[in-house]
Amino acid sequence: MIDLTPTVMAPALPRAARRSLFSRLLRNPVGLGTMIFLALLVLSAIFAPLLAPHDPNSSSIQDVLGGPSDGHPLGFDSSGRDVFSRLIFAGRFSLAGAALALVIALVIGVTGGLIAGYYGKWFDSVSSWLTGLLMALPGIVVLLAARSVLGPSMWLSMMIFGVLLSPAFFRLVYASVTAVRNELYVDAARVAGLGDSRIIGKHILTVVRAPVIIQSAMVLGIAIAIQAGLDFLGLGDQSIPTWGTMLNDGFRQIYKEPMLILWPSVVIALTCVALTLLANTMRDELERSGKAKRRRRPPLRPADVNKTAAVFHAEDLSSSGRTGEVLLDVRDLAIGYDQADGTVKTVVHDVSLIVRRGEVHGLIGESGSGKTQTAWSILRLLPEGGRVTGGAIFFEGKDLALASEKEMTKIRGKKIAYIPQEPMSNLDSAFTIGSQLVEPMRVCLGISKKEATQRALKLLARVGIPNPERTFAAYPHEVSGGMAQRVLIAGAVSCDPDLLIADEPTTALDVTVQAEVLDLLRELQRELNMGVVLVTHNFGVVADLCDRVSVMRDGRVIETGPVRAIFNEAKHPYTQSLLAAILEDGEARGDLDEGNSARAAAAALKNPSISDTIGAQS
C-alpha cells in the first residue's frame, strides 16, 4: 500500500528557479485548478461550523435515508443525519488525520535523512534494513494489527501510518544530501567556519525543499486514501464524521440509497487526483525550468566555420586500393535532428565521400564534428529524432537515404556492417556472447543454429580469442574489454559484409590492446577485401590504416584526399593545426621533410601520451 511508484527526484535547482515555482504553478492551468480546489477544501474544513447548515451528529429518526429537501441539499444518511453537513465536517477530520500522518512522516523521514546523509555511511545499511522491514508488510495489515491492540483511534492509526510513510522522505532526503554533501560550496561553508546545523539549514534544506514538497502532496493523497479505507472497513472511530465512515454507511445502504455512497467517493477521488496532479505539475515545472536553463547556454559552434573553403586533394593513383569499384558514394549529405519546438537542427552539412572496395577511408575530427553521425546515417541508425535531411547515400546503385526500413534491414549486417566504439555497452548483458553472434547469422544467412554455432566458433578463433568455446558460452561481463571488442569485430564480419563502418574501434581500449585490434582490422579488411569507413580522432590510426582521409569539423568535411597528400601538404589551416599539435609532442620530427610523413606520424603516435592529442584539444 505504501507504493510511491512515480518517485520524485527533482533536480537540485538554483534559487531563482525555485522561488518562481509557485508563480509558475499559478500560470499553469492544471496547477491553478488543483490549487484552487485544494484551497477551497481546506477553507471549508476550517470554517465547517460556519458553513455547515446542521450539526453533523444530530440525527432524527423520521428523516432516516430521506432524500434532498429544503436546507438538506444532499438528503439524510441511515441515522437521519444531514449528509451535506457531515461531508463538510468530515473534511476536517479526514484532512487533519492525513496531515498528522504527513507531519510524522516528515519529521522522521527528513531528520533521519538529513542526519544519515550528512554524517555517515553506517546509517546506510541500517536504514535499508529498516526500509525493507517497513516495506515487507502492506500498510493496511500493520494498521489492522495496531488497531487490534490500540482500539479504533484515527489519530493513533494515522501516527503509525506516518511512521510507515517516513521511508518515502528518508530516501529522498538521504539521496539529495549525499549528493550535495561533497559539493564545493558546502565544503567552502565548512571551511568558512559555519557550524553543521547552519550548513544543514542554509545549504542542504534549500536543495531538498522542492522535492519534499512534491512528495508531500503524494503522501497526503495516500494517507487520505488509506484512512478512508480503514473507516470504510468499519475499523475507524464511528463517533467522528470522516469521508471513510460516510462511505461505510453508504455502502451498507447501497441497495436502498445508492446516492449516499456517491458524495464521499467523489470528494475522496477528487482530493486524491488533485494532490497527485499538483505533484506531477510541480515536478514538470521544475524539470522544465531545469531544461530552459540548459538551453540558454550559448551554442558551442565557433563563428569561423566557413572562413576557409574545403580542400580537395587530387587522386593518388599509385596508392594501394585505388583500383576497386566504388562501393559507397555519399553526396552532399545533411543530417538534422527534430527539436521540441518543431524546428530541425542540422548537425552535418554537405558531406561527400567515396569509398571503393578494398579501401579504408578515415573520417577524422574532434568529438562533436559530426563524424559518428555521418557513420550512423550510412547505416540509417541515427538516434531518435535524427534523420537524413539532404543529399544521397549511394550504395550498390541504391540511395540508402530513401530506402525503407525493410530494405535497410536486409542490407545491414550482410552488406554493410558496423563496429562500435565502446565494447561493453554494445553487447547485451542479458544474453551470452554466442547467442548474440548466432542470432544475426541465422537471420541474415538463413543457416541452421548448428551451422551458425560452428561459424561463430571459427570467427572467434579468427579474431584471436584464445578459448572460443568458453567465450562463446560466456556473458559479456565475464570477458575483458579487449576480448569484447574482438567479439564485436567477429560479429561485424560474420555475414561477410562489403562495407564496414568502424566507429572509433580502439578508443575505449588499453594502448597495448589498441595496436593488436588495429592489426586485426587491417588483416580482416585485406582478407575480405572490404571497403571501410574508419571514424577516429587519432591521426596515428589514420596513418596506420587508411588510404584516404576526410577531416571533419563542425559537421562539414574541410579537407579530403589520399593520406599521403594530407600528411605532406595539408592545405586547410585546421588540418595544419591538428598535424602541428601532434608533431609538437612527438619525437620523430626529422623524418617529416623526407616525404614519408605518414609513417613518421605513426611512429610518433606509438607514444601513448599523444595518441589523444585531438581529443585533448577539443
Place this chain on the structure above:
Amino acid sequence: MFRFILRRLLSGVVLLFLISTIAFSLLYVGGGDIARRILGQMATPETVVQKTEELGLNRPLYEQYFSWLTGAVQGDLGSSWFTGQLVTEGITSRLAVTLSLVIGAIILIAIIAVVLGVWAAIRGGWADKIVQAISILGFAIPGFLIALGLVTLFALNLKWFKPTGYTAFTDSPSGWAASVTLPIIALAIGGIAGVAQQVRGSVVDALRQDYVRTLRSRGLSFNRVVFKHVLRNAGGPALAVLAVQFVGLLGGAVIVEQIFAIPGLGQVSVQATTQGDIPMVMGLVVATAMIVVIVNLLIDLLQGWLNPKVRLS
C-alpha cells in the same frame, strides 16, 4: 546461482524473525488486560486470573515469545482466543481465495502494463500521453473507490455479475470466474497504472542502449530487437515494481474482499482485528510477511534469470 539463492533465503528468514519479534512484543505488550477483554466486564476477578494463566499471559514476555516461536517453527501458530480454531487452519483455509485474487490481479497487471508501456515507449506522442494520463488517474484514485464504482456499474446497474459472494473453483469453474472477475479488475487497475509507467520508462531507457544499434546493424529487425533484447532488459525494473505492487495488492485485497463479500484472508483480518484476537492477528502478520518474502525471492530468481549480471550483486 546456488549461493545467490542461499543468500536471499537467509535474508528472508532474518526478516521474518525480525518482523515476528517486533510484532509479538508490540501486540502482547500493548494488549492491556487481555483475559478481561475476552471474558467481558461481567467476569469475576478469579476467572480472569484463571484465564490469564490458562493463556500463559502471566509468564514473562520473552518466555511467551519463545514458546510461540518454537511452536511457529514447527508450524503451530496457536489457536484463536475466541473460536478456539487453530490459527494455521484459519489462515490456510482462506489463503487460496486471497492468493487467487492477488495472483490473478498480478497476471492481469503484468500483461496490460507491458502492452501499454511498450506501446507508449515506442509510439511516443499521443500514445504516450494517453498512457501517462491513465497512470496518473490509476495511481491517484484509491483502489476501493474503483471497486465500488465497478460494483455499482457492472453488478447493480448492468447486472452482468453478482455484486457479492464467492463460488469455489471446485464447485463451478465458470461460477468462480464470474465471482472473481470484478474483484481482480478492481485490484489490478491501480497496479496497471504504476507498472505501465515503469515499463514505459525502462523500455525508453533500454531503447537508448548502444547494443540496440549494434544488434540492428547486424541485420536484426527493430521489432525483433525490441521483443527479444529490449523487453528482457526492461523486464528487471518492471519486475521490481511488480514485487512492490504485490505487497500493495495483499493490502488492497483486505478491502476488496470486504466489498465483494469474498471469504479470504481479508475477512479473517477484519474480524480478528475488531475482536482483538491477538494470536490470529499475529498469525496473519507472519503469513503475510512470509508470502512477501517468498514472492520477493521468486522475483529475485526471475531477475537473475532475466539478467545474469544481477546474480553477482
